[in-house]
Amino acid sequence: ALAQEAVKIGLILPMTGPFASTGKQIDAAVKLFLAREGAVHGGRKLEVILKDDAGNADATRRLAQELVVNDKVAVLAGFGLTPLAMATAQIATQAKVPEIVMAAATASITEASPYIVRTSFTLPQASEPMADWAAKNGIRKVFTVVTDYGPGIDAETSFAGRFKQAGGTVESVRVPLRNPDFAPFLQRVSEAKPDALFVFVPSGVGAQFMKQFVERGLDKAGVKLIGPGDVVDDDILEGIGDVALGTITTHHYSAAHDSPANKEFVAAFQKANAGMRPNFMAVGGYDGMKLVAKALEATKGDSSGDKLIAAMKGASWESVRGPVKIDPETRDIIQNIYVRKTQKVGSELHNVEFETIKDVKDPVKARK
Ligand code: DHB
Structure with a gap:
């Protein structure tokens, strides 16, 4: 890819339906990440394409396919419920596109594809x-x-x-x-x-x-x-x-987590979202963006799926929840x-x- 071309992230969330609170929290967190930490990482601009699957796995699968084939996204992200993350696993594997699970938390999800990396919890x-x-x-x-x-x-x-x-x-x-x-x-x-x-x-x-x-x-x-x-x-x-x-x-996360970084995060999130308090879903979304940004920095802007996944394995940073690391063996998150x-x-x-x-x-x- 050309160095100046944007890196597209297909963000699929339940923005409507019974699990819309998860979508609303993660969407707000992704926007806050870009506002606070900038959109350019590893010399590439991150461009987020948000899609609403309403919590329906058939919709998730169709949207993921369209994002990969038509929009040529380098990364798929979001996944508000386990069935939605599972529905996308095969697409991630076939397209060699990283699937960043920001919410869903059934332990077995990361075993469904070698391209799945998780920033939520199990x-x-x-x-x-x-x-x-x-x-x-x-x-x-x-x-x-x-x-x-x-x-x-x-x-x-x-x-x-x-x-x-x-x-x-x-x-x-x-x-x-x-x-x-x-x-x-x-x-x-x-x-x-x-x-x-x-x-x-x-x-x-x-x-x-x-x-x-x-x-x-x-x-x-x-x-x-x-x-x-x-x-x-x-x-x-x-x-x-x-x-x-x-x-x-x-x-793994409370909005009351007692650290200066978390206090700043909560204040910024509430300021940007009419007082809404960030929950653990927001933190999974924020750190999912952080992980993509860190991987692009490590690959110096190379957004091929295999390079990104390799860079994500073992990545560690100080999250607002405390120290975190992507387990290089399982692609799950190690955290307090x-x-x-x-x-x-x-x-x-x-x-x-x-x-x-x-x-x-x-x-x-x-x-x-
Ligand atoms: C999942 C969804 C949730 O809203 C949650 O709090 C934990 C797990 C899930 O579907 O994996």
Whole structure:
């Protein structure tokens, strides 16, 4: 490619439909990256082409194909849900175009193509530390409720496996991805009175879950709420309200992460987006752009897929979430996982980090 030609990034996100909050967060973060860190990297200008798949995998596949064939994008990015990332894997492999997964978090995604690199997280990476924390803090009997697809199943099996090893007992229920009803399940929980309820729902769905949790009186029944951080997503935490107080979660990013770089990031994001608080999806999007920029710098502007992927493997930088590195073996992200408690900071609700587990790899692949 000519040195002065733009490097096109096809950004496919759910901008409409039930998972539009993920698209909105990542789109805002990509724009903020370009505004703060510039569009020229390795001598090449980044040009983002945004497409809305509305969370529909057939649309993702068609858009990815068009972006590769018609627009000649050098990179595909986005992928708000696991099925959307999986639907694109074959296209990435055949076209030798890097697929940067900024959101989806089922562990197996990076195994679907050697061209997939992930800047979000994996559910086992976030859920096993939750099992360790629960076992160490007097919790013996846990109910799990997860959304019934890749990330939910990963969250359930990784938490339960680890927690049972530590001597705990687990009962599990799954709810559908589309139009979930938590009420029948919560009734069972209120009868069984476990020490804790472990929850995974995708980003944006937490408010709905919490509403039914309160309606069943479970907040007053002494059932502790635990899980990966998706249920207390920063984007909707203020909307969930005080019922979230005391929830313990393990995750890779909180808007309350205490570092000067994060404070600047949150302030800039809120300023550019009418006060919207960045969540973990925004950080996956921001770092996805950072990764593309770093790779182009390393290749001195060569945007061929194989060169970019080679440069991405082992890349490391200081993210607003803390230090991160792309695992050269798995193309997943190695990062700190924080134990957080939802509490008031001034008048605002935040997930306040109080313990750090450093440099966590995806545990499923680490055991292979
Ligand atoms: C996935 C989607 C989410 O919104 C989330 O919080 C975690 C995982 C997914 O589909 O992989």
